[in-house]
Amino acid sequence: MNQFSNENSALIEQTVDKETIKFHETLFTLSNGHIGIRGSLEESDLDWDYAENIGTYVNGYFEKAPIQYGEWAYGYAKNHQTICKLPNSHLISFSIDGEWFNLGTGTTTNHQRTLDLQQGLLIRTFTWESSNGKKVDARIERLVSYDFPELLLVSYQLTPLNFDGEIVFQNKVQRTLKEVADSDDPRVASGHGKQIATKAVDTKGLPMMLVSTLNSHLHIWCTAKAIVGMGRTTKQETTLQDEAIMTTTAFEAKAGKPIQLVVVAGYGDKFNEESKKEHFAEKLEQVIQEASRLGYEEIKHMHISNMANFWRGSDVQLAGDDQLQLGLRFNLFHLNQAAGRDGLTNIAAKGLTGDGYEGHYFWDTEMYMLPFFIYTQPNVARQLLSYRHSILPKARERARDLGVEQGALYAWRTIDGEECSAYYPAGTAQFHINADIAHGVKVYYEATQDADFMRKHGLEILIETARFWVTFGDFIPEKGNHFCLNGVTGPDEYTAIVNNNYYTNLMAKHNLLFAANMVNHYQEDLAFEGLSKRLNFDLQEVEKWQEAGNQMYLPYDEERKLTKQDDSFFDKAVWNFENTPREKYPLLLHYHPLTIYRYQVNKQADTVLAAFLYGEDFALEQKKRDYHYYEKITTHDSSLSHSVFGMMASEIGEKEKAYKYFMNTALMDLNDMQKNTKDGIHAANMGGTWMSLIYGFAGMKVVNNQLGFSPRIPEQWGKLSFQVYFHNQLIRIEMTHDVTEYRLLEGESLELFHQGGKLLLNTNHLVIIEN
Ligand code: BGC
Numbered sequence: 001m002n003q004f005s006n007e008n009s010a011l012i013e014q015t016v017d018k019e020t021i022k023f024h025e026t027l028f029t030l031s032n033g034h035i036g037i038r039g040s041l042e043e044s045d046l047d048w049d050y051a052e053n054i055g056t057y058v059n060g061y062f063e064k065a066p067i068q069y070g071e072w073a074y075g076y077a078k079n080h081q082t083i084c085k086l087p088n089s090h091l092i093s094f095s096i097d098g099e100w101f102n103l104g105t106g107t108t109t110n111h112q113r114t115l116d117l118q119q120g121l122l123i124r125t126f127t128w129e130s131s132n133g134k135k136v137d138a139r140i141e142r143l144v145s146y147d148f149p150e151l152l153l154v155s156y157q158l159t160p161l162n163f164d165g166e167i168v169f170q171n172k173v174q175r176t177l178k179e180v181a182d183s184d185d186p187r188v189a190s191g192h193g194k195q196i197a198t199k200a201v202d203t204k205g206l207p208m209m210l211v212s213t214l215n216s217h218l219h220i221w222c223t224a225k226a227i228v229g230m231g232r233t234t235k236q237e238t239t240l241q242d243e244a245i246m247t248t249t250a251f252e253a254k255a256g257k258p259i260q261l262v263v264v265a266g267y268g269d270k271f272n273e274e275s276k277k278e279h280f281a282e283k284l285e286q287v288i289q290e291a292s293r294l295g296y297e298e299i300k301h302m303h304i305s306n307m308a309n310f311w312r313g314s315d316v317q318l319a320g321d322d323q324l325q326l327g328l329r330f331n332l333f334h335l336n337q338a339a340g341r342d343g344l345t346n347i348a349a350k351g352l353t354g355d356g357y358e359g360h361y362f363w364d365t366e367m368y369m370l371p372f373f374i375y376t377q378p379n380v381a382r383q384l385l386s387y388r389h390s391i392l393p394k395a396r397e398r399a400r401d402l403g404v405e406q407g408a409l410y411a412w413r414t415i416d417g418e419e420c421s422a423y424y425p426a427g428t429a430q431f432h433i434n435a436d437i438a439h440g441v442k443v444y445y446e447a448t449q450d451a452d453f454m455r456k457h458g459l460e461i462l463i464e465t466a467r468f469w470v471t472f473g474d475f476i477p478e479k480g481n482h483f484c485l486n487g488v489t490g491p492d493e494y495t496a497i498v499n500n501n502y503y504t505n506l507m508a509k510h511n512l513l514f515a516a517n518m519v520n521h522y523q524e525d526l527a528f529e530g531l532s533k534r535l536n537f538d539l540q541e542v543e544k545w546q547e548a549g550n551q552m553y554l555p556y557d558e559e560r561k562l563t564k565q566d567d568s569f570f571d572k573a574v575w576n577f578e579n580t581p582r583e584k585y586p587l588l589l590h591y592h593p594l595t596i597y598r599y600q601v602n603k604q605a606d607t608v609l610a611a612f613l614y615g616e617d618f619a620l621e622q623k624k625r626d627y628h629y630y631e632k633i634t635t636h637d638s639s640l641s642h643s644v645f646g647m648m649a650s651e652i653g654e655k656e657k658a659y660k661y662f663m664n665t666a667l668m669d670l671n672d673m674q675k676n677t678k679d680g681i682h683a684a685n686m687g688g689t690w691m692s693l694i695y696g697f698a699g700m701k702v703v704n705n706q707l708g709f710s711p712r713i714p715e716q717w718g719k720l721s722f723q724v725y726f727h728n729q730l731i732r733i734e735m736t737h738d739v740t741e742y743r744l745l746e747g748e749s750l751e752l753f754h755q756g757g758k759l760l761l762n763t764n765h766l767v768i769i770e771n
Pocket of ligand 1: 491604639
C-alpha cells in the first residue's frame with residue numbers, strides 16, 4: 001500500500017514564528033499513549049526570544065491539590081488533579097568555537113520542520129552559519145516509540161560544510177519552569193501540575209532523575225543517554241545537579257563528513273511506593289541499554305514498520321481533496337498517539353499534547369474516540385475500557401458520596417478515578433457518564449464478541465452502573481409512574497440540573513437493558529458465580545433494571561411534535577442570538593452560567609446525539625424536526641458538537657450541511673478553528689472525524705449484531721475507502737457515488753447489510769454492489 005504523497009501525509013513548517021510557535025508545538029507533538037513531547041525546538045531552553053510552552057507528559061502522572069472553595073458543601077470534589085510537566089529530555093544544542101546554536105545566534109537558513117505522519121517522525125533540517133562563518137547542515141529526527149513505550153529518541157546529525165574542527169553537543173534532562181496557566185479560561189491548565197521535586201541520582205550505570213510529586217505521592221524515573229552514531233569524539237562527560245543531568249560530547253568534525261549524536265531518553269512507569277525505587281530504576285535502565293544496543297537505525301526501522309501496520313489497518317482514504325486527506329490523517333495519527341494502552345490509563349481531552357483541561361479523561365473517550373479503536377485496533381479499545389474497570393472502587397465511593405447506596409458513579413473528569421470537577425452543575429451532575437461508559441462496553445462487545453473481556457471487566461461495569469440508575473431514579477406517579485432521573489445535567493452544559501434530560505434517560509435505559517441482557521446471557525458461566533459473590537449480586541436485581549429501563553420516562557412535546565431536551569426546556573425563552581455579537585462566543589467566557597441557564601441555548605449536541613446513537617428509536621421525520629429545531633439554538637461552543645450535527649445531517653439527507661460540518665470537524669486543529677489548539681488538540685473531535693466518515697458518510701450501523709452500511713458520499717469526493725474489524729474479521733470497503741466494493745481481508749465469511757439488503761462475503765472475494 002502506498003497511498004501517501006507528500007501533500008497529504010506530511011505537515012511542513014517553513015518558518016518558526018512567535019505568533020504560531022505554541023500552536024505548532026501542539027501539532028508537532030509526538031506521543032505513544034505513555035509519553036508525550038510537545039514539538040518544541042531542541043535548544044528551546046536556551047535563553048532566547050520565543051515564548052514557548054515546552055511540555056513533556058506521562059499519561060496518568062499527575063499532582064493533586066485541594067480545591068479551595070469559597071463556600072463548601074457536602075460531597076463536593078476535594079482535589080484538583082493536574083497532569084505534570086516532567087523534565088524534558090530532548091533538550092540538545094551544539095556549539096562551534098564556543099558559540100551555541102539557536103535561532104537567535106549566527107545565521108540560520110532553509111529551516112524546515114516536517115511531521116511525517118506516515119513514518120511517525122518529526123524531522124528538522126537547516127543550515128547554520130556561526131558568527132565566525134563556519135557552516136553546518138543539520139538534520140534532526142525525533143521519534144517516540146510504540147515498540148518501547150518508555151522511549152523517545154533524537155538523532156542529531158551535523159555535516160560541517162566549510163571547516164574541520166571541534167563541535168560540542170550538550171544534551172540535558174531538565175524541567176522547565178515556564179508554565180502556562182489561565183485562571184479565566186476553564187479549558188486551560190490551572191498550573192497545579194508544576195509541583196514536582198526532581199533529584200538526579202548517580203546509579204551504577206546510568207545517571208537518572210527521580211521525579212516525585214508532593215501531594216499525589218507518585219514517582220517516576222527519567223533519563224537520557226547520549227550515544228555516538230557517527231564521527232569521532234574527543235570527550236564525553238556527564239554532570240549531575242538536583243535539577244538537571246547534563247552530558248557534553250565533543251566531536252572532532254571534518255568538512256563533508258556527518259557526525260551524529262543520538263539521545264535515547266526514557267520515562268519509566270509511575271509508582272507510589274518509594275521502596276520500589278530500585279526496581280523501577282533497573283527496569284528503565286534495561287530498556288535504555290537494550291535500545292542503545294539496537295541503535296537508532298534499528299529502532300527507527302521498527303518504528304516505521306509499526307506505523308505502516310497502523311496505517312494499513314486504520315487509514316481512511318478520500319479521493320479528491322489532498323488538504324482534507326491530510327487533515328484526516330493528522331487526526332487519526334494523533335488519536336493513535338493519545339491512547340493509553342496499559343489498561344490503567346486513558347485518553348485525556350487533549351491527548352498528551354498539552355495540559356489543557358488538566359490532562360483529564362472525560363466521556364469524550366467512550367462517546368467520540370472509542371469507536372475508532374473498536375473498529376480498527378480492538379485490543380487498544382479493550383485496554384481503554386479496562387481502565388474504567390480499574391477505577392470502579394473510586395466510582396463506588398463516589399456514588400456513596402452522592403447518597404446513592406448501590407452501584408458506582410464514574411467521575412465526570414479525573415485521572416485516577418477521583419472526581420475532580422470543581423463546578424458540579426456542569427461536572428458531577430453529568431451522571432450520563434455512567435451510561436456513556438456502559439455504551440462503550442456495548443459497542444465494543446457488539447463489534448468484537450469478546451467474551452473474555454465481558455467476563456473479566458464488562459459485566460462488572462454494567463452491573464455497577466445499572467445498580468446506580470435503579471437506586472438513583474424513581475417511579476413518579478405524576479409522570480404516569482414512569483421511571484425518572486431528576487436533578488441531572490445532560491451533555492449540553494448550557495442547561496444544568498434539570499429533570500429528565502432526554503439524552504441521560506435514553507442512555508440509562510439502554511444501560512439498564514443491556515446490563516440485564518448480558519447478565520442473563522452470562523449467568524450460567526462459572527466466572528459469573530465468582531463475580532456475583534464478590535458483588536453480593538442477586539439475580540432479582542435484573543428484574544428491577546428491566547422494569548426501570550422499560551418504564552424510563554422520555555420527555556416529548558406532543559404539541560410541537562418535538563423531543564424535549566428535558567422537562568422544562570421549552571418553558572424557557574430562546575437565547576437572543578440576533579443581539580449576540582461574534583466576539584461574545586463562546587458564551588461561557590462572557591456570561592454568568594445563571595444567565596445562560598435561563599434560556600434555550602445549547603453548547604453542544606444533546607438530544608440530537610441521543611437520536612444519532614439510538615436512531616432506531618426515532619422515526620425519520622422526528623429526527624428531521626428535532627435536528628432543525630436544535631440546530632437553531634446550538635452555538636457549537638464545544639468542539640464535540642460539529643461532528644454529531646454532521647452525522648445527523650447525513651442521516652436525514654442534508655448533504656450540504658453534512659459536508660460543511662465535516663469540514664469544520666476534520667480541519668479543526670490543523671486550521672486552529674477553535675483558536676486554542678496551542679493548549680492541545682481536541683481529541684474528541686478527532687474521533688468525531690472518524691465517526692463522521694464511517695457512521696455519517698458510509699452509514700455504518702450495527703443492528704441485531706449485524707453490520708450494515710448505507711453509503712451517502714458527498715459530491716466533492718470521488719471515493720471513500722477504509723477498513724473495519726467486525727467479529728474478528730477484517731473488511732475493506734471502497735465506496736464511490738455509484739457502487740460499493742466489499743472485500744473480506746481476514747476471516748472466513750460474514751453476512752452484512754448494504755442499504756438494508758443482505759450480502760454474503762467470503763474470504764478475499766470481491767463483492768461489488770450498486771449504491
Ligand atoms: C464539553 C464536554 C467535554 C469537555 C472536554 C467541554 O467543553 O462541554 O462535553 O467533555 O469539554 O472535552
